[in-house]
Amino acid sequence: xxxxxxxxxxxxxRQFARNRRSLVGAVVVAVMVTAGALAPVLAPHSYSTQSLVxxxxxxxxxxxxxxxxxxxxxxxxxxxxxxxSLQIGLVATALALVVGTAxxxxxxxxxxxxxxxxxxxxxxxxxxxxxxxxxxxxxxxGTSLTNTALVIALVTWxxxxxxxxxxxxxxxxxxxxxxxxxxxxxxxxxxxxxxLVNALPIVIVQASLLLGQTILIESGLSYxxxxxxxxxxxxxxxxxxxxxFLASAWWIATFPGLAIFVTVLGFNLFGDGLRDASDPTxxxxxx
Amino acid sequence: MEPxxxxxxxxxxxxxxxxxxGVSIILFTIMRLAPGGPEAVLIGGEFxxxxxxxxxxxxxxxxxxALQYLGWAGAALRGDLGRSFKTGxxxxxxxxxxxxxxxxLTFGALALALVVAVPxxxLAAVRRGTLWDTLGSAVALFGVxxxxxxxxxxxxxxxxxxxxxxxxxxxSEYGREGDLVARVRHAILPTLTLGxxxxxxxxxxxxxxxxxxxxxxxVRTARAKGLGGGRVVWRHALRNALIPVVxxxxxxxxxxxxxxxxxxxxxAWPGIGRLAVGAVFERDYPVIxxxxxMVAAVVITxxxxxxxxxxxxxxxxxxx
Numbered sequence: 001x002x003x004x005x006x007x008x009x010x011x012x013x014r015q016f017a018r019n020r021r022s023l024v025g026a027v028v029v030a031v032m033v034t035a036g037a038l039a040p041v042l043a044p045h046s047y048s049t050q051s052l053v054x055x056x057x058x059x060x061x062x063x064x065x066x067x068x069x070x071x072x073x074x075x076x077x078x079x080x081x082x083x084x085s086l087q088i089g090l091v092a093t094a095l096a097l098v099v100g101t102a103x104x105x106x107x108x109x110x111x112x113x114x115x116x117x118x119x120x121x122x123x124x125x126x127x128x129x130x131x132x133x134x135x136x137x138x139x140x141x142g143t144s145l146t147n148t149a150l151v152i153a154l155v156t157w158x159x160x161x162x163x164x165x166x167x168x169x170x171x172x173x174x175x176x177x178x179x180x181x182x183x184x185x186x187x188x189x190x191x192x193x194x195x196l197v198n199a200l201p202i203v204i205v206q207a208s209l210l211l212g213q214t215i216l217i218e219s220g221l222s223y224x225x226x227x228x229x230x231x232x233x234x235x236x237x238x239x240x241x242x243x244x245f246l247a248s249a250w251w252i253a254t255f256p257g258l259a260i261f262v263t264v265l266g267f268n269l270f271g272d273g274l275r276d277a278s279d280p281t282x283x284x285x286x287x
Numbered sequence: 288m289e290p291x292x293x294x295x296x297x298x299x300x301x302x303x304x305x306x307x308x309g310v311s312i313i314l315f316t317i318m319r320l321a322p323g324g325p326e327a328v329l330i331g332g333e334f335x336x337x338x339x340x341x342x343x344x345x346x347x348x349x350x351x352x353a354l355q356y357l358g359w360a361g362a363a364l365r366g367d368l369g370r371s372f373k374t375g376x377x378x379x380x381x382x383x384x385x386x387x388x389x390x391x392l393t394f395g396a397l398a399l400a401l402v403v404a405v406p407x408x409x410l411a412a413v414r415r416g417t418l419w420d421t422l423g424s425a426v427a428l429f430g431v432x433x434x435x436x437x438x439x440x441x442x443x444x445x446x447x448x449x450x451x452x453x454x455x456x457x458x459s460e461y462g463r464e465g466d467l468v469a470r471v472r473h474a475i476l477p478t479l480t481l482g483x484x485x486x487x488x489x490x491x492x493x494x495x496x497x498x499x500x501x502x503x504x505x506v507r508t509a510r511a512k513g514l515g516g517g518r519v520v521w522r523h524a525l526r527n528a529l530i531p532v533v534x535x536x537x538x539x540x541x542x543x544x545x546x547x548x549x550x551x552x553x554x555a556w557p558g559i560g561r562l563a564v565g566a567v568f569e570r571d572y573p574v575i576x577x578x579x580x581m582v583a584a585v586v587i588t589x590x591x592x593x594x595x596x597x598x599x600x601x602x603x604x605x606x607x
Contacts, residue, residue, distance in 0.1 A: 120302070124309045127586050131545035132563060132579050136314065139567035140321030216434055220549050223436045224564060239437055246440065247448050254444070257437030265432040272428070 022273015028266025032259075036082035045073035047080040047233055056249045066251035068241060074252060077233040078259050084227070084234040085263065088149045089215040095153035096214075097207055100160025105199065107161070108168025109191055119165065122158040130155040131220065138226045148221060152214050160206050167199040201278040208271030212264040219260045235260045296595060303591045310583045311363075311576070315356050318572055325372045325570040346372060359576065368580075369573035371566075378577035381562060388458055389558035392477055392550065393543050397536070399482035400489050405532070407486075408493025412501065413520055423490055430487025435546050439480040439553035446476060456555035477554040481546050485539060492535045497528040530597070537593025540586050 035042055045063075051071035059066045065074035107118040125133075137151040171177060172195070180190050221227045222236020229237075235256040242253025326334070326342040343349045347358070362369065368378035411423030447455035453475055454460075460469045500506065501524055509519045548560035555561075559578060566574035 120306075124306055124313070127306060127541065127590060128310055128313075128579065128583050129541040129545035129548075129586065131548045132582055135548070135563060135567050136575060136579065137317060140318060140570070142322075212432065216432075219434050220436060223434075223549065224552060236434075236436075239434075239440065243440060246444055250444055250448075253437070253440050257434060257440065260434045260437060261432055264434070265428065268428055268432050 019273045019276060021269050022277070025266045025269025025271075025273055028262060029270055032082055032263045032266060033086060035079050036086045039080045039083060043073075043076035043079045045076040047072065047077045056245065056252075058249070059251055065255045066249065068238075068249075068252045069245055074238075074255055077238060078235070078256050081233045081235045081238060081256060082259065082263070084145075084222075084232055085215050085218055085260070088145060088152065088218045089211050091145075091149035092152035092156065092214040092218075093207055093210045095149065096156040096160055096210060097203060099153065100157040100206075101164050101196070101199075101203055103157070104161035104164030105168045105191055105195055108165035109172055109187070109195060111169070111172075115165070119162070122161050125155065125158040128155075130217070134217065134221060135224070135226065138221060143221075143226055143229055148218060148227065152217050156210060156214060156217075160203075160210065163202060163206060164199055167202050168195045171195050171198055201274075205271050205275040205278065208267050208274060212267035212271070215260065215264055215267070292598065295598070299591055299594060303587050306587055307580070307584055308360075310587075311360065311580055312356070314576060314579050315359070316352075318575060319352055319355075325572060329372065363580070368577040371574050372571045373569050373574075378573050381574060382559065382577055382581055385557060385559045385562045388556055389544075389547055389551070389560065391474065392481060392556060392558060393547055395474060395478040396481035396485055396546075397539075397543060399478055400485040401536070403482075404486045404489035405493050405529075408490045409497060409520065409525065411490070411494045412497035413516075415498065420494075423494060427487040427491045430484055430490075433484060435480055435484045436549045436553050438483065439476065439550060442476050442480060443553075458557055477550050477556055480553070481543065481550045484546055485543060488535060488539060489532065492532055493528065496531045497524060500524045500528040503527075534593055534597060537589050537596075540589045544582055544586065 049072065051067075054063075054067050054071035056069060057063055057067040057071075063073050063075065065078060068074055068077070103118055103122070107115040133155055134151050137154070138148060141147050141151075177190060177194055180194050185193070218227060219234070219236035219239075222234045223240055225237070225240070227234050227236050238256035239253050242249070242251075242256070245252050325346065325348075326339045329342060340349070347355060350358075359369065366379065368382075370377055371381060374381075407419075407423050407426065411420045414420055443455045446453045454473050455476070457473055458464075458470065459466065459473055463469050497520075501520075503524075506519060506524050509523050510516075514523075544559075547558060548564060550556065551558045551560035552564060559582065562574065563578045565571075566578065
């Protein structure tokens, strides 16, 4: 890395740190990831122990978020629930990024018929309402963690592909790419060493925004009863359980939903901040 | 019409048809690749291999996959989407029955989102860096971060359970289906839920698009010749700024229809979304195919119309 490039990267970091919103986002994300990772230590009670005496107790010093219809501690369940959401979010996002980046960069770099074919295929995926397609796949193939993550990736790779493609399209004709080609670099080398490295900031920003989106999709699936169903609680199906007690015990549906909202907000703030820091001209653009 | 434009339109229409075929093939394949079939759901409980085979034969599921698809596609072209495995009703009439509520819900939400988002976006752009701008970006950020089903439930909690102002679910009151007041009261919460989620992207887009236009030379010219700020924004800048917003509205349709699935479930709203959820759980293949195809057709048509509208609105685009 040249000194100039290093200074550039430092200034991105500095920009990022100066943006208060993005710092808030980073803190929120850190707290949620920590909660998920340290759930066994942090959760004050078991997420599954039932207690009929303690049914539907409102928030108190013993149970900060109250208890649910089976007398289980809502706070502990919210903490454990972060695992399912974050796991599926991370796996789905990683898959979507890998596929989207690979496909998008090939389309943008080679152009022509390759580009047209790939982008038309992406169009098909963009034109089926995501939730409908997910619904069909998950209901028919089952609701394991892997399946859910796979199908969420299936409907989220296309926008990533589009963004990476347009980035590669604009990078392709820059002088340094021509220079690399003139020096005898092959397609793979130009793509990997020159285009993708330069497209990386955009991909990272996408990753953060996509994490928020995939968590939202996962919670929606859980709400419909199609989420992953390990023994662990998930935020989405906690909200469903709380729905029936809405009139008598508002806390059961409220807190897990709040957890989804805060986590997604954190990822969005973080992504927005990263984008602003890495490219000031994009400030305020929609994702 | 100039020949370039005509070729472009023809090409786009042909491609839209092709896409629809692509979607139907993908859906058909996914459905038939899935383990288990409708016979388990139809019979319920234990059943013999013989009974299952009989049912598969009756439903035509024993034929080769390609033949099944061609048979389905041929009928679909004639407007026949088959009959529900479960109830035996024609799929097209099932869809038609549910179409009204979903159309009402999505268009209501779309209208609500635009009515709030465009002025807010304009305010945020014109008063850049002020409280309005901050408020606007907060709305936008919250909008993309809310799980819609939870937002709906919180609205029910507030307006139905705590204040008893609005009904929590359904299309109307039983026995008073024709009553307009009852229908409007029932529509408020679901429309609000779906609309709030959609508002965010429209607002962000109006803002950034208007900011871009306000930097243009002709806006400066308009200002220089002495036009007032309001007139410049509303008459000159906004007209051009709204062109990309039209595209975003068109492209937002998949999100809107997808969001309707969750909103309809939360509010027990008898629309297409709930039809789809029910059909998926019961493996009612014809209904799943029919609903998805209909939704895809609507979305593809909307994208096509948006694209074509863009050419008409913005004469700078060339049609090659």
